[in-house]
Amino acid sequence: MNETSKSLAENWAAGQQAMWKPFFPWTAGQSGEPKPAANSNPLEEQFNELRDTWQASVAKWTDFAKEATQGELPSADKLREMFAPAAWAHGAASGPGVFDAALQRVLEGPRYAVLWDLDRQLLELQKLTLQRDKAVAAYQAVVQKAWNAAFQRFAKALGSDQQTSAKLTWRSLTDKWLAVANDTLIEVHRSEKFIEAQRHMLRAASDRHLQERKIAEAWCEAGHIPTRSEIDELQRHVVELRREVRLLRRATPTGATPAAAAGARKAPARRPRTASKRART
Amino acid sequence: MPATRTSPAAQAVAELDDLNLKLARGQRMLRRLKDEDVQIATADKEVVFREDKTTLYRYKSTAKRTIGVPVLVAYGQIGRYTMTDLQEDRSMLRNLLALGVDIYAVDWGSPTRGDRWLTFEDYVDVYLADCIEHICRAHDLPAINLLGICEGGVFSLCYAALYPERIKNLILTITPVDFHQDQAEGRLNHGFVNLWTRGLGDDDIERLIEANGNLPGELMSYVFSQMTPGATMSKYNVGLLDTFDDEKRLLNFLRMEKWLADRPHHPGEAAKQLLINLYKNNELVRGEFQLGGRKVNLKDIKVPVLNVFAKDDHVIPPKTTQALRRAVGSNDYTEIGLDGGHVGVFVGGKSQGVLGKGIADWLKKRD
Numbered sequence: 011m012n013e014t015s016k017s018l019a020e021n022w023a024a025g026q027q028a029m030w031k032p033f034f035p036w037t038a039g040q041s042g043e044p045k046p047a048a049n050s051n052p053l054e055e056q057f058n059e060l061r062d063t064w065q066a067s068v069a070k071w072t073d074f075a076k077e078a079t080q081g082e083l084p085s086a087d088k089l090r091e092m093f094a095p096a097a098w099a100h101g102a103a104s105g106p107g108v109f110d111a112a113l114q115r116v117l118e119g120p121r122y123a124v125l126w127d128l129d130r131q132l133l134e135l136q137k138l139t140l141q142r143d144k145a146v147a148a149y150q151a152v153v154q155k156a157w158n159a160a161f162q163r164f165a166k167a168l169g170s171d172q173q174t175s176a177k178l179t180w181r182s183l184t185d186k187w188l189a190v191a192n193d194t195l196i197e198v199h200r201s202e203k204f205i206e207a208q209r210h211m212l213r214a215a216s217d218r219h220l221q222e223r224k225i226a227e228a229w230c231e232a233g234h235i236p237t238r239s240e241i242d243e244l245q246r247h248v249v250e251l252r253r254e255v256r257l258l259r260r261a262t263p264t265g266a267t268p269a270a271a272a273g274a275r276k277a278p279a280r281r282p283r284t285a286s287k288r289a290r291t
Numbered sequence: 292m293p294a295t296r297t298s299p300a301a302q303a304v305a306e307l308d309d310l311n312l313k314l315a316r317g318q319r320m321l322r323r324l325k326d327e328d329v330q331i332a333t334a335d336k337e338v339v340f341r342e343d344k345t346t347l348y349r350y351k352s353t354a355k356r357t358i359g360v361p362v363l364v365a366y367g368q369i370g371r372y373t374m375t376d377l378q379e380d381r382s383m384l385r386n387l388l389a390l391g392v393d394i395y396a397v398d399w400g401s402p403t404r405g406d407r408w409l410t411f412e413d414y415v416d417v418y419l420a421d422c423i424e425h426i427c428r429a430h431d432l433p434a435i436n437l438l439g440i441c442e443g444g445v446f447s448l449c450y451a452a453l454y455p456e457r458i459k460n461l462i463l464t465i466t467p468v469d470f471h472q473d474q475a476e477g478r479l480n481h482g483f484v485n486l487w488t489r490g491l492g493d494d495d496i497e498r499l500i501e502a503n504g505n506l507p508g509e510l511m512s513y514v515f516s517q518m519t520p521g522a523t524m525s526k527y528n529v530g531l532l533d534t535f536d537d538e539k540r541l542l543n544f545l546r547m548e549k550w551l552a553d554r555p556h557h558p559g560e561a562a563k564q565l566l567i568n569l570y571k572n573n574e575l576v577r578g579e580f581q582l583g584g585r586k587v588n589l590k591d592i593k594v595p596v597l598n599v600f601a602k603d604d605h606v607i608p609p610k611t612t613q614a615l616r617r618a619v620g621s622n623d624y625t626e627i628g629l630d631g632g633h634v635g636v637f638v639g640g641k642s643q644g645v646l647g648k649g650i651a652d653w654l655k656k657r658d
Contacts, residue, residue: 179302180306181529188524188525188529191520192521192522195517196480199483199520200479205486206490208487212491212499213499216503217502219502219503220501242404245404245405245407245408246407249408253413256417
């Protein structure tokens with residue numbers, strides 16, 4: 011915590027205590043000040059409870075202010091801005107404050123609302139990127155283990171046949187190495203660990219890719235540009251419509267394509283199928 | 292220079308010398324070669340029908356017709372049909388043409404994000420169906436021969452089950468039928484795609500498609516590369532180096548690279564059907580696979596069936612395709628097992644004389 015932030019937090023806490031002190035002159039922790047007698051009357055009890063609640067609240071806000079200066083919550087500058095009267099006023103020299111900006115986003119509609127959402131989307135992308143990198147690292151670890159095993163086998167094979175190894179040429183050595191590596195890697199590629207690592211990697215890459223697309227689409231929407239999803243949907247409609255058109259043509263001899271007409275002439279009509287049927291449904 | 296060197300130091304120097312010479316030779320060849328020198332799918336053909344991104348080609352005959360009913364070749368979406376005519380001396384299509392077969396081939400094109408919503412129904416009921424209708428009309432025939440390859444074989448099976456009256460003979464090559472038989476032979480290097488897909492949750496696949504629109508071709512290339520890790524890691528060093536002895540070998544290598552680099556994206560919804568309904572749920576062989584509300588019942592296939600598989604196919608392990616024998620309703624079922632792997636059936640030197648001839652001979656008996 012730097013000095014400026016520390017002093018801001020302390021000042022803020024002192025300010026809060028000073029503000030509430032007149033209401034609760036007997037607040038705990040203030041030595042030399044009178045404390046109310048315990049269980050004097052029900053009204054007094056309730057008042058004491060209220061006092062304790064306020065005290066706890068003040069303590070929480072003090073902690074909050076201290077945490078804020080450590081950068082975990084809004085920064086000291088942001089807090090200052092939040093409580094500075096100038097930031098509340100429109101047309102202040104420093105421009106609109108955070109509250110005005112939020113209001114502006116609401117007023118200006120989807121564009122800024124999307125941009126506000128973009129922060130979270132970018133964080134999600136960052137998270138998915140990390141997950142993908144972890145999945146890639148896990149996959150590489152499995153592959154690396156396979157290479158180590160291959161090398162150990164190769165070394166063992168060479169060591170066990172000293173006579174042959176003395177006559178080895180670079181080419182026969184390479185061929186031997188390739189054969190050992192090939193067998194070892196094939197074994198590993200069939201292992202559950204490898205298959206699972208590869209599945210995770212592929213899934214993580216797909217998830218990240220889709221999140222990336224989500225962000226790109228947010229920008230597209232803000233810029234009034236059609237998104238990938240919209241184009242995909244459009245293409246799907248076109249494909250489905252074309253299927254329907256084909257079915258209709260085949261059902262209508264006058265509008266039939268030459269191929270379909272020939273089919274109608276020489277063979278039984280094609281068996282109908284559901285035009286809009288999607289794969290696997 | 293002595294014929295044999297006994298000193299390890301002399302051996303090392305000689306090896307280094309050979310390596311440097313090879314590298315220099317390769318560098319010279321690569322500098323001389325241009326992209327136009329590396330051409331694939333060059334057999335003479337013409338476009339006879341188009342619909343959306345689908346193109347139907349008819350190949351120019353190179354020999355007197357020996358089989359009256361034409362053959363339509365349908366590849367899948369994981370890879371391009373150009374594999375069937377990779378180069379002049381390694382081409383199933385050219386071999387068939389030379390044996391007097393009238394050949395058509397369908398090219399699904401290169402799907403983009405806009406094709407995300409295309410399903411198996413679109414490929415079977417529309418594109419493949421319209422190509423077949425076109426050929427039937429052009430030849431005034433009620434039915435033709437259909438040759439499906441890999442996923443194109445699955446399309447062909449679906450079509451033949453739903454429109455049996457349009458198929459005279461059905462030929463399948465390296466086609467998966469029972470997707471859960473990948474480890475029936477216990478070969479560890481077989482069926483990784485099956486295992487990989489079963490390891491994914493339905494929601495993983497749906498998120499993958501949602502995120503990318505399609506099943507990215509690059510992802511499938513990556514999955515394939517994991518099936519042969521040794522070959523993958525040595526391809527651009529030892530593998531390439533081996534081709535530097537001979538320009539023809541280098542060109543073969545580069546043509547294969549060209550084909551591999553041209554792996555299309557698989558339309559998203561159809562990819563979900565392939566991965567979830569077929570690979571994961573194994574619905575085809577169970578008779579539960581549905582297209583547009585109709586069940587694909589393989590027992591409805593009663594026409595003659597020829598099933599060609601590769602004995603060392605790590606992508607479509609033999610048992611996954613041999614399951615067809617019990618699944619179809621045909622009494623005329625033939626199998627040809629060829630040496631080699633998934634792609635080797637089409638481009639391998641050994642299979643060149645066997646694959647085309649095997650198909651042509653089988654067809655002649657049923658023409």
